[in-house]
Amino acid sequence: MRIQIGVGDLAMFVHRRGDIDDRSEEQATAREGIATQRAYQQRQKLEMPSYDAEVRVARDFAYETIDLRVSGRIDGVAILDELHEKRLVIEEIKTTRKNPNSIPLCDRSVHEAQVRLYAGMFEHEETVDCVETRLTYVHPDTNATTTVETEESIEELDSYFEATARNYCEWLHDVCTRIEGRNASAAKQMFPFETYNESQLPLARAGYVSLRDETNLLFEAPTGTGKTIAATFPAVKAIGEGDLDRVVYATARTTGQRAAASAFSLLQKANADLIHVTVSAKERVCLTPGAACRPDECEYAKGHYDRVRDATKMLLRKGSVDRAAIDAIAKTKKVCPFELSLDVAEWSDAVICDYNYVFDPLVQLSRLQSRLFKRVGLLVDEAHRLTERVRDMLSCAFDLEVFDEAVAQVDDPSLARLLQPIQNSFTQNFEALLASPGEIAVDEFDSDLKTAVDRLFDADAVRLLTAAAHDAVNACLFELMRLRTIHAIRDDNPAKFVWLLNRSESSRTLTLRCLLPDAWIRETTASYHGSIRFSGTMSPGELFNEEHGLTGPIKQVELTPDKRRLSVFVVPNISTYWSDRAQTAPALAQLITQIQHAAKGSWLIAFPSFAYLELVAAQLAESNDVLVQKTQMNLEEREEFLSRLALDERTLAFVVMGGVFTESIDIEQSALEGVVVVSPGLPPQSLERERLKALSPFGYEIAYRRPAMTRVVQAAGRVVRSETDRGVVVLIDPRYTRSEFTRYFPSHWAPQIVKSADLVPELQAFQKSVRH
Template sequence: MIECNLFPHDKIRPIQDELIDNVKKAVKNGLNLVAHAPTGLGKTAASISPALEYARENNKTIFFLTSRHTQHKIAIDTLKEIKRKHDLDLLATDIIGKKHMCVVPGINLLHPSEFSEFCKSQREEGNCAFYSMTKKSGKATVYAKKVLGELKKMGTPSVEEIIETSKKNNLCAYEVAVMLSQNSDVIIADYNYIFNRNIREGFLTKIEKLPEDLIIIVDEAHNLPNRVKDMATHRISNILMKRALKEASKYQNEEIADQLIHIENTIRKMSEDLNRENKEKKVSKEDFIIEIEKEYEYDELIASLEFFSSKVLEEEKKSSISSIVTFLEAWRGPDHGFLRMIELKDGLREPLINLSYKCLDPSVITSEIINQSHSTILMSGTLKPINMYSELLGVSQPIEKEFQSPFPEDNRINLIIPKTTTKFQQRSEAQYKNIAQECVKVTDNVPGNSIIFFPSYALLDQIKKYFVELNQKTIFTEIRNMDGETKQELLDNFKKYEKEGSVLLAVVSGSFGEGIDLPGDLLKCVVIVGLPLSTPDLETKTLIDYFDKKFSKGWEYGYTAPAINKVMQNAGRCIRSEKDRGIVVYLDERYAWSNYNKYLPNDKNTLVTQFYEEKIKQFFLK
């Protein structure tokens, strides 16, 4: 029986003990662990408890990182329980992005890059009253220390409690959280705090820690590669240039306006040979810099725009010019692992021209800190193939472990129905109608709610036309760019159909694809229509080529696996607890092909079948 002295619950469950054992091994030996650990295993407690025991004995600090703010709660609740059960003098800090903690009214209108400039200028000019109340000459004020003492007494305050307490006392919540972090055993934060180099270096300096002092636990680590790539990707467009020009003319600064016009002309010149047939091309670092330097010295141009935008931000909360500065600085970055491209897209009033510096290889960002840390634990319910994640994130000599699902196998059946396809060459009205028919045959036999996931909004619309004609149940439909409130409202209404049964039509990578919990009888069936493969555009082709050269696995790492990972996230919505029963339908002939089938569950309850209606009925009769 495995021992875990700081475990928050009375019993350690089977399989959970294996994860605890592996976390112990990793932290004890200073190694990294990459773990495929399915939902229901109790990952948070199984990772934090053994890591905390080691960290307290060896003067290490745990960073528990999540991809969404909503996931902080389970970590804080686990720590509260550890503190209570073991009567521990434990301190944890829950921190989110500075902008989201800022108590200055109206701050949510700003873009993150504009916000950091705004905050910097407010502090430097002594214009932020909250900051002045919190710090004087870089040190905590007596008043802030008193409030900090109150938060320390709480031991494990949530970020909401930190913000509320700071607001009540007119303090900067972010600075309060940073000061609290200095003595914390555990810091619960977003990925940015560790995987954005600038943020990490600034934060670690402030809390006086080195990378080797850290045990990093990354929750939902399947999100990390794309999240990191997005962080390191930068673009400017002709539309952004227009907004920037308006800003310059508002302040009647002709010199800045001339500089912006030159940048815009450069982008237009670089895109001259693009058209409807030939919409994108690679460009080089020099293509852009040489053209810019025909009029201005590149570094001086950045300095001039930066100076101007910092003045704008003293007056206003927004500056498009500051976003241009961020891009120009990023453009000086390395070529290895990145793609520089220019593309022409349809715009509302005029064609959109994007000049982008895109990160292709997340390991150029993640590898250094993962391997410098004392130990990094990467875990997720969908981290397969495990070795792919180790390679993509550049983890040296990892312990790689796949844990079994703790849920009874017989609570779920997986049906692969190879009767239709969304393959581009075979798309037609007849195909859409067939897909709609198969969907109805499935959902009609489900005594409860179903979600059907489509690869795109366009396909959802095409197939929905036929689906509404054939289907008898109430239909809910996801729409593009749903805000949090609308999404919640839709989910609340959907839940009301638990007995009667309704169908939610959604998109694989949309609002409902991951991160929603519909336990018990709230969701009985998930249908995944087609495969959400990327468009074979310049970026995808370059990615395939890049991973082919690096790992000889271009198609798998650059094309197949990312699509399958999204599919597995969707499938995971169906069974959220030990008692849930449900079916997952993979509706496309390609799911029966070995190159895709090898990623799907491989057990006695996974069937490739054309005749499934009776099976669904029988399953729900049990």
């Protein structure tokens, strides 16, 4: 196998030592580094006529089945012909504002390895008596230099290169041997159950073809039909057939991550060489919450690079790498669990992670595609959430009062000077555009703002994020970094972004909002070797393809509606239009009470807003069987809410669509009789949605109807979440009978239109059919 690697990457993999230190990044931009290095090289050429800059080198190394080619460019080479000897000089140049004597070992060890590897790779035509390696640090402002010189023999440097290359090749050989076993098992891998159900087989077939042919499949199948295993199985088969090297499973929820891990663990039973890892958010896995990533604050940062290779090897041997496994090894080996999970992901066959590690431009994982894992398939679970999540990733917001307070807290005078033009831009342009309370949308806010933000980060790059001692300052700097990133993406599609200014009597908020992230989703997905986007809520598929900026096959599970398993009733004679709500609230409350008494079990009653929920709940104020979701509920309150819903018979749980109880939590099915969805709940008209509506022929659908109906279908999906569940969905509003709304209904629904007076007999008939 032919493998190519750069000198820097090889040095980092084999020789990096020391601590994680969030202050260790080079305090000079790439632009400064190039300019400083060129100027220094020119000075060296004046002093040493034989000095050559940017000398390309490459060297091959063979080990077992690995043919390794190491390549790079030496910053400086010279042959010094002195009185008694001829000396070869190999120089590596680093630009930094730090005191060279205080550069952390995690950086210095890599720098030292680089120059020694270059010296071992350089083929010199002239006979030399010795080799001098020079590691030179140059200050970009003063041009002051500090040089570390070391003299070694040609034989010593040759041995150093070979030992380094062998170390890397031994690791690669072990990985390649495992991959061969993985592929052999995956090629003959069978579906882990005796039979496919009627939804799994179409998904598995279409999914394999999509990953093989590098297309983008959109697939809808109901909750509880085994979508996860039906998506992961063809991905593993594609690996076995040589079509993929790795699969990334992106999901919006931790429950989705657990389901994916369970599916890969199931597949692993027939393929011991298959490795999967779950990458969790850094703040969730941190073992020293609140501490900075520095050796003086975190014991797991201290000496991390001395031990992380052994820790990685231990986890790769386990095969199934979840958060518990990562925590256990991190504690045992005293390494950072988050960085450990990233190292394991680099060598794993399946990486399970949140959407942001794939689509967020600030935290995308570059290691998902690597030398041995170039062709990576992408699985996107809960894909109905993708547009909203990516839209948020490409948006940023500033509370100007908070920003002003943060700037006032800055201790570093140079940082304060760099923030001042940004603060002035925010304040002056906001006042000029919106002097009194209200909200406006503008295409451009200030053409000079981008320059000011660029100057901020070009001046000191990442150092700014660690120079600030206050959380508020760091938060503002991070949001400014996101603004800078969004600016670069926005330049390609300015019409799909808008500035929103909102002013009240006490606050001013400035937001750069992404309206439609289709181009970014398309660009990101294009870096993968095919994708499968799947959910129980993907109708109509053409609309989701439009939102995602993708083309490709659209598949829906063709299930025969089974009214004995799921009955869907539409009650059209109670209007839930906003203007009718106060008038129809008593009739709606009466119908809900009738539903409660007609069927044994609890009911989820989903409303489009808290205001509407409270309006109807007030009609049932004397009932002891009504649970009401509050606007802010902590984890303990949520668990108590779910516990009462599961344990108390005939409980009515009033919840809001789009919230935690209708999308993010699985409810105990044995206690849940059904879901009542009150109103489609179209979002109110807004500046943002009106701008979005104008962007596409599907604008109204994307801006208003699709988000509303996605929440409706998701709320209804809380009932019947497995093949053995039975339940009822009641949709209340006349709009549920109109085609422009019913086109969003899942294909396995068979809605029955009934008047409110006839609903109870229908519910009783359903219960009777379930008992028999």
